[in-house]
Each structure stands twice: as structure tokens, then as C-alpha cells.
Amino acid sequence: MSQIFKPSTNTLARVTLFGALFFALVSVWILVSLNRSAYATRQTIVRMQPVPFSHDHHTEAMGISCLYCHTSAEDSAFAGVPPTATCMNCHKLIWNDSPMLEPVRASFRSGEPIQWARVHDLPDFVYFNHSIHIAKGVGCVTCHGRVDKMPLMKQAVSLQMEWCLECHRAPQDFVRPRSEIYNMEWEAEDQAALGAKLVEQYDIQSMMSCSVCHR
Amino acid sequence: MRASPTTALLMLAVALSAGACRQDMHDQPRYEPLEASSFFDNGMSSRPLVEGTVAREMPIEKTAFYTGRTPNDEFVTELPMPLDRELLDRGRTRFNAFCSPCHGQTGDGLGMIVRRGFKQPTSFHDQRLRESPVGYFFHVMSNGFGQMSSYASQVPPQDRWAIAAYISALQLSHNIPVDRLSAEERQQLDDSIVGSAEAHPRAGEE
Known part of the structure; x- marks a missing residue:
């Protein structure tokens, strides 16, 4: 009756053991990195705003x-x-026909606040x-x-x-x-x-x- | 009953994967300042003030501190608080933050917003404004004037008085009679004139 396991199986067993450990550690490392990445913290990510305020x-x-x-x-x-009124302190005279600022003027006229993204x-x-x-x-x-x-x-x-x-x-x-x-x-x-x-x-x-x- | 190793592993996997999904503690059912609300029609969680609302600390009586006027409806000529270095320093920071965009840091009316097209305000060193009582400046800050909006919501009364005091200091800095300077300050003045003549020797000839 021939042998079930070849000599190379020894290597395979070692690789599997250490590989499993390696895989587990890398998974933890990836999770920790993801948690600290901009994906999780939203650091340096620009949010879309109703008016591109600079x-x-x-x-x-x-x-x-x-x-x-x-x-x-x-x-x-x-x-x-600031309330929209603060914008209008200046923008009632400056850039007061700019299409970009229309949401500001609309908000001032209606009293509805601009919904900025926090x-x-x-x-x-x-x-x-x-x-x-x-x-x-x-x-x-x-x-x-x-x-x-x-x-x-x-x-x-x-x-x-x-x-x-x-x-x-x-x-x-x-x-x-x-x-x-x-x-x-x-x-x-x-x-x-x-x-x-x-x-x-x-x-x-x-x-x-x-x-x-x-x- | 003890859970089999397979069940335990499965539960651990579920706990780990579900742990990050719920954000109930991050977003609790309470409003942060200015947060949006789905409850009210206009989407605001902060309710607008009922007309005629009086702030809690504000007395109903119209004292000079809140109006800048005497009981006879004239502008007060004295600050309603002691004038000291602290008040002037406070006034300077508030002036530079709230007034200098239009009035300029020296009060000449040539601030950056004016250079970009806003209506130019009168210089604080203008004869009319130098002769205006301090209550008048408080009144304008509180109620606006011409194209200038009211700054009552941005600057509380105490700070408006501090700014009014600082404007007086600015006016003095531009119009002080030379005989009110000390001998040392006069010397400094002379030195600076000589210094500028040396720096621009040909200025007088052009």
C-alpha cells in the first residue's frame, strides 16, 4: 500500500499554518487602516454644498x-x-446678480435657511x-x-x-x-x-x- | 448547554460584521444646533423667535446701555461704562473683525469690501462723525445706516460700546492737536518726518 501523504505535504502544512496566521494579521491590519482612513473619517473629502462658498x-x-x-x-x-442675513450684509451690493449666489438670495427672500452640509x-x-x-x-x-x-x-x-x-x-x-x-x-x-x-x-x-x- | 465551536465562530462573525452597521449612538434622537428636522414644515429644528421676544437678560426698560439714548431721546455723549484699556482692546478686536472689512482698519472707509464695490462709508475722521456723540455710533451699529445692515445680531451691546469707544480712539489718533503730545512724542514725530525725507530725498522736488 502506497503512502497517502507525499513529502511535499509537510511544506504545504507549514504554509497553511503560517498562511492562516498571516491572513488573520493582515485582515486586522486592513480593518485598522480602513478605520483610520479618509473613507471612515471623511478627512480631506470635500462635501457638496448648495453654494460653493470659498x-x-x-x-x-x-x-x-x-x-x-x-x-x-x-x-x-x-x-x-451664519444666517443668510450675514451673507447679504455684503452680497446685497456685491455680486448681487451672480447666478451662483441665487440660492443665497432665494433664502433671504423666503426666510428658508440654506441647507449647508455639515x-x-x-x-x-x-x-x-x-x-x-x-x-x-x-x-x-x-x-x-x-x-x-x-x-x-x-x-x-x-x-x-x-x-x-x-x-x-x-x-x-x-x-x-x-x-x-x-x-x-x-x-x-x-x-x-x-x-x-x-x-x-x-x-x-x-x-x-x-x-x-x-x- | 454549551455552544459548539461552529456556532460560537458563527456568532462571533455575525457580531463582528454587524457591529459597525448601526450608528444609533453617533446620531442620537436629539437635535444639534441648527440641525435639520423632518418634524417642522420648514425643515428647521430651531424655531424662529416670536415677534417681540425679549432676551432673558435684557431689561424691558430702555436704558442708555441698550439704546444709546438719554430719556429725552438724545444720543448719549458718555459711555455707559468706565473707559479702560480692557474695553479699548476688546473694541479693537471687535472693530477689526466686524467693521474693518468696510470701514478699514484705520476707519478711513476704504476697507477691502469697499474696494470690491460696496458703497464707501463716510470716514470716521470726517468732521460730522468726529463731532457725533458716542451714542450715535452705538445707534448705527444697532440699527444700521444707509447700506450698512444692523449688527445687533452679530455684536452684543457690550461689544458695540467697546467698538464705539475704539472709534473715538481712532478719531483721536488722526486728529490730535500737536500741543497735546508729550515732548517725547513730538520728538518721535519730528524724527519720523526727517526719516521719511531721507528715505525719499527727491519727494519735495517733484
């Missing part, structure tokens, strides 16, 4: 401050999306508060990126919890003077020294308890 044009070219439209950024949990949307179990971050010296650009260089709005960072924790663990690496909150181009000459000083001055704490954000 932050680049309004802030970089026109020099309008973030605060002009996002008026509640300093005092409220929500930075605020770009920065945290999960509902995160209770983020805009005002405290500004009060403690976190600049707009730190979380929103170079909005003044974005012709169409996109999310600059992942907004995942590991990203939040980078700063919550070591705020001294990211905070800036309150006078430079809206400055998109500001960079610290010596963040280590300045950060330590600001943490002292603004009483900035490393908030790491779960219930700080999840209530």
Missing part, C-alpha cells in the same frame, strides 16, 4: 475674520453657522464645547487646518479620539496666546517654553477623564 476667498483675499460669521465661537458650545460632525456621544477651547488658547488652525487656503471646505484632521487625546495629554505642545487665536499663519518660536508659560498663565489642565467629553 473660505479661501473670504478670509485670505478679503481679510474677513473668522468671527465675522462664526460669531458664537467664543461664547458658545457651537461656533455658529463638515465637522462629531458623534453625538461627544460633548464638545467650542468656547472653552478658545478661552484656553487653542487656535482655529490647530483643529481646522489652513481654512484660509481651502477654496472648498474640508475636514483637515481625523477628529478621532486618538487625535483629541494628543492635545488633551499634552496641551503645552499646542496652545497659543489668546491674541493669536484667529491668526492662521502664527507659529511659536519656541513652543516648549511658550507652552509651559501659557499652561501656567491660562490655568490649562490636561483633561483626561472619560466624562470630560462623554457624559
Whole structure:
């Protein structure tokens, strides 16, 4: 009676064993990568908007401050999306016959709000508060990126919890003077020294308890 | 009863694949600010204010702080709060954010929006505006003037007063009589004139 298994079966068995392990590890790696990819976080993906509003044009070219439209950024949990009336402060005279701005004028006439697509949307179990971050010296650009260089709005960072924790663990690496909150181009000459000083001055704490954000 | 290994594996696979499907915790049945709603006709979750609504902290009495006017309906000539460095600094940041797009950072009325075609506002250094009482500026910010919209919804009253105070400072900066300068400041002025003459030696000849 001949042998059932040939000598090469030994190799096949090893390949199968290690292959299974390899396959399992690669699957985990793919899942983790997918979860952190732009596909999951929607980072750097431009959303379609009813009007192609350009932050680049309004802030970089026109020099309008973030605060002009996002008026509640300093005092409220929500930075605020401006009412159509704010657009019309200027656009009643400027580009007031542009077809591109017709949805803005239509909204102003009817009182129906423009339905912007929200770009920065945290999960509902995160209770983020805009005002405290500004009060403690976190600049707009730190979380929103170079909005003044974005012709169409996109999310600059992942907004995942590991990203939040980078700063919550070591705020001294990211905070800036309150006078430079809206400055998109500001960079610290010596963040280590300045950060330590600001943490002292603004009483900035490393908030790491779960219930700080999840209530 | 113990589950067989096959059943256990199957359950694990189902748990893993179904885990990512439901987003109930991400999108909970509550409204975020300005979120759309399918409940109301116009699709807004935030309801429009009933006409005549008074903000909670706002007194019913029309004090100078909210109107910029005296009981005799004249514009107030004094700020309804102490003028200090903090108020002026606050006024400067608010002025630069809300006013400078049209009025320019120096108040000359040549802001970027004006350069792009908006109606040019009167310079704050114009005789009429230099003689206007501070309550008048508060009134214009609150109610608008000509092509300028009301900024009442964008700038709260305290900040409107801060801006009014800063406008006074801007006006002073452009029209201060030379005898009100200190000796040191006059020296600086002289130096800057000499400095600019050196930088442009032929300017006077052209």
C-alpha cells in the first residue's frame, strides 16, 4: 500500500499554518487602516454644498475674520453657522446678480435657511464645547487646518479620539496666546517654553477623564 | 448547554460584521444646533423667535446701555461704562473683525469690501462723525445706516460700546492737536518726518 501523504505535504502544512496566521494579521491590519482612513473619517473629502462658498476667498483675499460669521465661537458650545442675513450684509451690493449666489438670495427672500452640509460632525456621544477651547488658547488652525487656503471646505484632521487625546495629554505642545487665536499663519518660536508659560498663565489642565467629553 | 465551536465562530462573525452597521449612538434622537428636522414644515429644528421676544437678560426698560439714548431721546455723549484699556482692546478686536472689512482698519472707509464695490462709508475722521456723540455710533451699529445692515445680531451691546469707544480712539489718533503730545512724542514725530525725507530725498522736488 502506497503512502497517502507525499513529502511535499509537510511544506504545504507549514504554509497553511503560517498562511492562516498571516491572513488573520493582515485582515486586522486592513480593518485598522480602513478605520483610520479618509473613507471612515471623511478627512480631506470635500462635501457638496448648495453654494460653493470659498473660505479661501473670504478670509485670505478679503481679510474677513473668522468671527465675522462664526460669531458664537467664543461664547458658545457651537461656533455658529451664519444666517443668510450675514451673507447679504455684503452680497446685497456685491455680486448681487451672480447666478451662483441665487440660492443665497432665494433664502433671504423666503426666510428658508440654506441647507449647508455639515463638515465637522462629531458623534453625538461627544460633548464638545467650542468656547472653552478658545478661552484656553487653542487656535482655529490647530483643529481646522489652513481654512484660509481651502477654496472648498474640508475636514483637515481625523477628529478621532486618538487625535483629541494628543492635545488633551499634552496641551503645552499646542496652545497659543489668546491674541493669536484667529491668526492662521502664527507659529511659536519656541513652543516648549511658550507652552509651559501659557499652561501656567491660562490655568490649562490636561483633561483626561472619560466624562470630560462623554457624559 | 454549551455552544459548539461552529456556532460560537458563527456568532462571533455575525457580531463582528454587524457591529459597525448601526450608528444609533453617533446620531442620537436629539437635535444639534441648527440641525435639520423632518418634524417642522420648514425643515428647521430651531424655531424662529416670536415677534417681540425679549432676551432673558435684557431689561424691558430702555436704558442708555441698550439704546444709546438719554430719556429725552438724545444720543448719549458718555459711555455707559468706565473707559479702560480692557474695553479699548476688546473694541479693537471687535472693530477689526466686524467693521474693518468696510470701514478699514484705520476707519478711513476704504476697507477691502469697499474696494470690491460696496458703497464707501463716510470716514470716521470726517468732521460730522468726529463731532457725533458716542451714542450715535452705538445707534448705527444697532440699527444700521444707509447700506450698512444692523449688527445687533452679530455684536452684543457690550461689544458695540467697546467698538464705539475704539472709534473715538481712532478719531483721536488722526486728529490730535500737536500741543497735546508729550515732548517725547513730538520728538518721535519730528524724527519720523526727517526719516521719511531721507528715505525719499527727491519727494519735495517733484
